[in-house]
Amino acid sequence: MTADCRITVGFLPLLDSALLIAAREKGFAEAEGIDLVLVRENSWASVRDRLAVGHFAAAHMLAPMPIAFNLGLAPLATPTIAPMALGLGGNAVTVSGRLWAAMREVGASHDLDPAINGAALRQVIASRQGTEKLRFAVVHPHSGHNYELRYWLAACGIDPQRDTDIVIVPPPLMPDALAAGRIDGYCVGEPWNSASVFHGTGRIVTTKSKIWRSSPEKVLGVSAEWADANPESLGMLLRALYRAAQWCGEAANHAELAAILARPGYVGCDVEWLMPALSGQLLNGDGGVIAVDDFFVPLARAATFPWRSHALWFYSQMARWGQIEASKAGEHIARETYRPDLYRAALGPLGVALPGANAKVEGSLVKATPVGSAGASLVLGPDGFFDGGVFDPDQIARYLSLS
Structure with a gap:
């Protein structure tokens, strides 16, 4: 044609x-x-x-x-x-080897748990009182990366505006900025997290899909x-x-x-940088892998x-x-x-699965759930925020008052 x-x-x-x-x-x-x-x-x-x-x-x-x-x-x-x-998904938070070592000393784990690793980061920040703030990079002020990083930090007791510096760096430059010591960590889409792991200069500490599933x-x-x-x-x-x-x-x-x-x-980039995210087998930096089967979802769960x-x-x-x-x-x-x-x-x-509504309460599905749809059948979720938060799009003022 x-x-x-x-x-x-x-x-x-x-x-x-x-x-x-x-x-x-x-x-x-x-x-x-x-x-x-x-x-x-x-x-x-x-x-x-x-x-x-x-x-x-x-x-x-x-x-x-x-x-x-x-x-x-x-x-x-x-x-x-x-x-x-x-x-849906596709992002992660990566930190330098030095910051990861400090987090490990206070309980950070390889399993990418946002609550455990956020608590460890909070302890590291508390121990640095009086020194230069940790600097994290995101790709743009109006980005999911900026908002999910801030959400994660705040939910773990870290004030992103008082306790850290957040700067803007284009995605392909983030691994080099980390390796050069210009930043201590970053939130970016793949393959630029795996790039730092392959180079041995960074460690993935959590993912977008763990901060907010089906996001x-x-x-x-x-x-x-x-x-x-x-x-x-x-x-x-x-x-x-x-x-x-x-x-x-x-x-x-x-x-x-x-x-x-x-x-x-x-x-x-190198082909091997892309396979961890596509396969859901992220590298932990020590020769092992962590299974994150919903790291990047192109189609399922009404992803488009x-x-x-x-x-x-x-x-x-x-x-x-x-x-x-x-x-x-x-x-x-x-x-x-x-x-x-x-x-x-x-x-x-085309007969594709079309949700019965245009909006939903975010974070309300704790497991995969069949929902009403036109066309093919549709399963949504789980879609929870890691801290148990729920976002009702009809109650924004109340949501903001509780944030």
């Missing part, structure tokens, strides 16, 4: 760009009649700016970024929507103007990405997927559905950490940024 619709999409070299890359490389985009042009960038600011000036129709994007754009929190941004998520990470961010002008093309793109998610979700395809992602024009409750959780964190002042108008903007209506319109004809 000859593609007759060209769509240019920006991405960063990360594991969770997999759906876009597989859509191009495995022919799912071409089968929809799309000439999918992927442009690699090295920072989220570049993705933001190139979307704003019309170089990209869409982008692999941090899940909170479209919300931040629409709230006016970015200096150069265009109105942006998120009609699809690009998977969102990247979305397809789309120029609202382009989406309005090209509804058929957008539907074609969503269908191609969904089929790519089906392919990426099959364990039998993971070795091939890793080989594709490792190419210089995509993630550009743009839940409005996810958007509102990110909004709540923006308010919690002083990036915005909470308001009903802000809630409305956040809610309307995620577009499950467009997802349903594009994918309903």
